[in-house]
Amino acid sequence: MCYLTYCHVVLLFAIIAVYCRCACRDGFDGPRCQQTKHSFTGDGWAWFEPLTKCEDSHTSLELMTTKDSGLVLYQGPITELSEGMAEDFVILEMKNGYPLLRMNLGTGETKLTVDGRDRHGVIKQNKLSDGHWHRVDIFTTGKVCVLSTP
Numbered sequence: 001m002c003y004l005t006y007c008h009v010v011l012l013f014a015i016i017a018v019y020c021r022c023a024c025r026d027g028f029d030g031p032r033c034q035q036t037k038h039s040f041t042g043d044g045w046a047w048f049e050p051l052t053k054c055e056d057s058h059t060s061l062e063l064m065t066t067k068d069s070g071l072v073l074y075q076g077p078i079t080e081l082s083e084g085m086a087e088d089f090v091i092l093e094m095k096n097g098y099p100l101l102r103m104n105l106g107t108g109e110t111k112l113t114v115d116g117r118d119r120h121g122v123i124k125q126n127k128l129s130d131g132h133w134h135r136v137d138i139f140t141t142g143k144v145c146v147l148s149t150p
Helices: none
Strands: 010-016 019-024 057-063 070-075 089-095 097-104 110-113 134-141 144-149
Touching: 057 070, 089 134, 097 144, 110 144
Parallel strands: none
Antiparallel strands: 010 019, 057 134, 070 089, 089 097, 097 110, 134 144
16 A cells, blocks of 8 residues: 555655655665665764564674774663673674674673684685675574574
8 A cells, every 4th residue: 555654765756556656865775765775984883773682583784895894783782781780782893804793692702703714724705895795694593693694
């Protein structure tokens, strides 16, 4: 069903037959004019809804960078914690051109990394800091977490 608020950030809204059509403003490119990309020049940030906790989840993001190191995603406390308070957090960062995932979901910090090498130490995957788009997936199921760069 088409309605005027169907398009989020719109220049033009039209009903063509039974289909809704949005003409989006610059920077908004989703099918309903959602902002699907964010760009930063080294000092920016974006605030999103928290990732799900205590549930099976799949977080997927695409990134393009030429920097070998930097913070990509942070979810956790934004104020200093008192002793004994929960310290749950999820941190995705780039380290030496590869993703490093750090998590604490109540049982201590765990680190997962993709360093581009196979089990024999042979480099099979180039760095993600090559200026091209790459996808990073984080899967959690109970206490099991998988970091993937397909």
